[in-house]
Amino acid sequence: MSFLAVAAVAMLVPGPDTFVVLRTTLADGRRAGTSAALGAAAGNVCWGVASVLGLAAVLAASTAAHTALELGGALYLALLGTQALRAAVRGDALVPQAGGSGGAGWRRGLASDLANVKVGLFWTALLPQFVPPGAGPLLPAAMVAAMAVLVFAWLTAYALVGARLAGALRRPRTARALNGTVGGLFLAFAVAMSVAAA
Numbered sequence: 001m002s003f004l005a006v007a008a009v010a011m012l013v014p015g016p017d018t019f020v021v022l023r024t025t026l027a028d029g030r031r032a033g034t035s036a037a038l039g040a041a042a043g044n045v046c047w048g049v050a051s052v053l054g055l056a057a058v059l060a061a062s063t064a065a066h067t068a069l070e071l072g073g074a075l076y077l078a079l080l081g082t083q084a085l086r087a088a089v090r091g092d093a094l095v096p097q098a099g100g101s102g103g104a105g106w107r108r109g110l111a112s113d114l115a116n117v118k119v120g121l122f123w124t125a126l127l128p129q130f131v132p133p134g135a136g137p138l139l140p141a142a143m144v145a146a147m148a149v150l151v152f153a154w155l156t157a158y159a160l161v162g163a164r165l166a167g168a169l170r171r172p173r174t175a176r177a178l179n180g181t182v183g184g185l186f187l188a189f190a191v192a193m194s195v196a197a198a
Helices: 002-011 016-028 030-053 055-061 063-090 102-115 117-130 138-169 172-197
Strands: none
Touching: 002 117, 002 138, 016 030, 016 063, 016 102, 016 138, 016 172, 030 102, 030 117, 030 138, 063 102, 063 172, 117 138
């Protein structure tokens, strides 16, 4: 329960996954946004399992691997940010995404979460605090599963809110402001990740 409390507080701070889910919802609808939330939860499971197996700790200890992953994530976020800013300049309602299917949303959410090295560092730092020495595999597995459920529920709430507000946010002036703001946030995340990797 202590782990879940800490995880819930950590999720209150919006990150790249939040904005990917919102943009996907506004561009492709609630179903695609929910799929993006599911993809982000799947990415979180990957990071959690990697941490349990010790891979995330290896990544954290390997400067080259950590830097490569950080720069890859920064590049992905910079691409999303550039697309959003171009849409704002053109006055597009939303950035055209690669299809509106649930599969495309899931892949977008998964890529966003896997590209965010801070999720891996979160797991690496947090897991040892709540798993006592000699604990069996059941407790870490339960923690990973519970975190995935929390991530999915939290991001799905963003998708539902985004779907409710979609009509208003698709107005040209509002959409231009949204695209500009989200594009700027994605680029800010990209710069922050690049600086952290340097």
